[in-house]
Amino acid sequence: MVLAELGQKIGAALQKMSKKTVVGEEEVKELLNEIARALLQADVNISIVKQLQTSIKTEVALTEEAVGMNKRKILQQAVFNAIRKILDPGVKPFVPRKNVPSVVMFVGLQGSGKTTSCTKYAAFFQRKGLKTALVCADTFRAGAYDQLKQNATKAKVRFYGSIVEADPVVIAREGVAELKKEKYDLIIVDTSGRHRQESALFDEMKQVQEAIQPNDIVFVMSATDGQGVHEQAAQFKAKVPVGSVIVTKLDCHAKGGGALSAVAATKSPIIFIGTGEHVEDFELFKPEAFVAKMLGMGDITSLVDTLKDANIDSDSELYKRFQEGQFTLRDMYEHLQNVTKLGSVGKIMEMIPGMAGMSGLAGDHGTAVLKSFIYMLDSMTSAELDDGKVKKLMTPSRMHRIARGSGRSIPEVQNLVVSYTKFEDVVKKIGKMNFKQMTADPGSLMSGRVGQQQAAQLAKALNPQMLKQLGGMGGLQGMMKQLSQMKQ
Known part of the structure; x- marks a missing residue:
């Protein structure tokens, strides 16, 4: 994702600092410079960079005086908090509600993905049960009307626009009035994309804005924009009361620091990100x-939410068989189908602590490989899927037919057969270590009731490279602790 390279550099600087035997003034200065x-x-x-450096220095000084904590931990937390403060201005964003008519106006630079974001915003709240509609008030860009109308049709969202009226103010005012009569909960108005030089726009x-009196004005910006976006964002804020920000193109491989700068310039909260x-x-x-x-620390909460949204039941028969160390090609088939429900492999890896650096490599290629596995499993008979002796079963003629x-x-x-064999080995190891007890009470791994021995067994079941990416035994235990806190 955009900003992944930045995160890796900051993470590398923190790791370098953590290896030093003594952390003094010079080491802190070197970290801040990096x-x-x-x-x-x-x-x-x-x-923004100067502001962040000051914020880190202040927090480190205050924390050191208050508590006798490890200085490395204090620095890591201070860096995390400083970046979070830039992205979180502490302002609560406007949230549309059901049966309460509201109007949201979208503004942004040309090419920022504003029109696409309007549709995504409408579809998101439509899934939440709101009655949503889109108004095209962009008469400046050729094709804007057709693009929004096609997007609205695909998303099954009500569309309002005019191919004869040239005044966007009239279109916006009449569109909002008509849709309010039709009792729509959320009316989204798309406006023309702008540049700083175009004062008329x-x-x-x-x-x-004056004609429709919106409940919220959303500024849409691309994560691929450079340093100039800070000034551009300030220009928008000076003209209209920007209340929220949407950052798009976070799936691109660009620097992305402009996203941090724009949020600081508008002092408005980011509400959504486009990926x-x-x-x-x-x-x-x-x-x-x-x-x-x-920063490569993962996001276990989002991972659990993603599993819930995909309706994946961790107590299903499949996962009970995993815990007992049983695994067939049919189990693999069902598991792969569950994985594909979660989205791209790269996106899932970003949520796992220590794995963010590998998400770019795994992204589209990893997803394509999983889908090809499903196609091959689809070509197998029921007897083949349920047979426990896969290596013996897969003769050259059978593989040719599949x-x-x-x-x-x-x-x-x-x-596919090699991947199955590796997965089967891990499942068998899990079955031998009383994993049922660990998953029934994941907090016991932390409290010592299950103890270090089973933690070591779990570590052995993992690929050594993966264990290293997770941060070794400490990282694995930290991830288990997060999971246990969410299960309680």
Whole structure:
């Protein structure tokens, strides 16, 4: 994701500092300089960088006086809090409600993904049970009417626009009035994309705002914009009362520091982030979770929420069999189908502590591999899926038939068998370590009732490289602790 490289650089600076035997003034200064360098290279405005450095220094000084904590921990927490403060101005955003008519106006730069974000916003609240509608008040850009109308049709959202009226103020006013009569809960008005130099478009934006009196004005910005976006965001804020921010294109490989700068300039909370072109690639923004993912610390809460949204039951027959150390190709098939419900592999890996650095490599390729496995499993008979002796079962002629039936190659079928064997080994190890007791009471791993021995057994079941990415035994126990706190 955008800002992942920045997170990795800051994470590397923190890791370098944690390896030092003594952490004194010079070490703190070196850490702050490395963080500042990483932020500036990522296009974060210099004033924000200075503000962040001051915030870290102040928190470290105050915490050191108050508690005798480990200085490395104090620094790590101070860096986390300083970045979170930039992204969280402490202002509660406007939230549309059912049976309460509200109007939300979208503004932003040209090419920021504003029109697509309007549709995603409408679809998100429609899924929450609100009656939503879209108004096209963008008469400046050719194709804006058609784009929003097509998006609205795909998302099954009511659309209002005019191909004969040239005045966006009239369209916005009449559209809002008509949709209010039709008892819509949320009316979203899309306006023309702007540049700082186009003063006429800024005046038009102000006129639209005065005509429709919106409950909230959402500023849409792209995470790929450079340092100039700080000034652009300030210009929007000066003209209209921007209440919320949506950051788009967070799936791109760009520097992304402009996103931090724009939030600081508007002093308005980020409400959503766009992570792709599809309607569902739209996530509620949580500052703590975002910073944790950015710094490679993972986001177990979002992972659990994602599992719940996908209706994956951890107490199902499949996962009970896992705990007992039983695993067939049919189990693998069901498990892969559950994984694909969660979204892209890269997005899931960002939520796991220590795995964010590998999410870019795993992204689309990882998802494609999982889908190819499902196609091959689809080509197998029931007897093949339920047979416990897969290595013996998979003869050359059988693999040839599966490859032909699924449209894959024989080496791909062989890769499936190898992957199954590795997964089966892990499941068997889990079955031997009384994992049922650990999952029934995950907090016991922390309190010593199950003890270090079973934690070591769990560590052995994992690939050594994966265990290292998780932060070793300490990282594994930390993740188990987070899971136990959410289960209680």
